[in-house]
Amino acid sequence: MQALVKYGKGKRLMELREVERPAPQEGEVLIEVKAVSICGSDLHIFHDAHPYWPPVVLGHEFAGVIAELGPGVAGWQAGDRVVSETRTGACGQCFVCQTGYPQVCEHKRAYGIGVNGAFARYVAGPARLLHRLPQAIPFETAAVMEPTAICVTSILERAGLQAGDSVVVTGPGPIGLLSLAVARAAGARLAGVTGTGGDEQVRFAMARALGADFTINVEQEDPVQKVLALTGGLGADLVIEASGGAPAIAQAFALARRMGRVCAIGISGREQVPIPYDRGIFKALRYDFCFSSSWLAWERGLALVARGLLPVHKIITHTLPLEKWQQGFELLEQQQAVKVILIP
Ligand SMILES: [Zn+2]
Ligand SMILES: [Zn+2]
Incomplete structure (x- = not known):
């Protein structure tokens, strides 16, 4: 079968290759991939700026x-529609696993x-990581359940968003937009959202389609003044x-109210990021990395989408055959796309 393989350490070194169809081992299933989404981390791996263990699909x-x-x-049968968590290799034995x-x-x-992952016709992996995919959810939409589950875990389980809260999302990329959708769904x-000039055309429009009350281009207006005005x-x-950008990370300390919370999902890609530490102390902020x-976030996310x-399908801008993966990567890098789905 054809598979998109990162075959070596270094920039690029990635191609569509003929590889053997995997065979499911003890406790595993073979999944015929119907849709797979390109993630920001795939771009980082392409540019050798994210951990990975080549050669890997x-x-x-x-x-x-x-x-x-x-x-x-x-408990599973051939033909079952599924999505899968990504925690292959988690040991199940260590303190962190045992505590849930x-x-x-x-x-x-x-x-x-x-x-080996799913940029291929087939992927094999543990049955214990599967979740049943309801008929109401098309495969393309289901391909964004993984980042959706991340937002559900981060925002609902960890940061504890409650109905009636006021929320600012910094960074309208896929995670930021899904975060906005989750915040809306949670009441x-x-x-x-805040963003920059490059976000105006596609991402801000999408944010509004997902129910954003406001979009702030930080190059044109002061987000702190605007958020203060909106929150009395x-x-x-x-x-x-959700941006991982150093200015936005620092700005979160000014955007949050006293006794407010910051939910950090965006990866900065830097060794260190300066933050106004004392300001966080004096405002008694709660900061959740x-x-x-979690398993529950997948179930909740699937139920909410079904x-x-x-409406997580709204962030999907392009669907392409796997052979056109390069076009998909380019669309994302040029910020013309938000989510690109590949069909193997
Ligand atoms: Zn991802
Ligand atoms: Zn473990």
């Missing part, structure tokens, strides 16, 4: 149907990073940092 945001069961798999957070296990080697009374001089209950997604309460 990329692709970790996918949906498909079970093609074959490996030995010892119960296998997605943060240090032994985790995620699909498309440490083990935020006020929710909007108080500041936001919750700031969701977030990583990956019920039509979380």
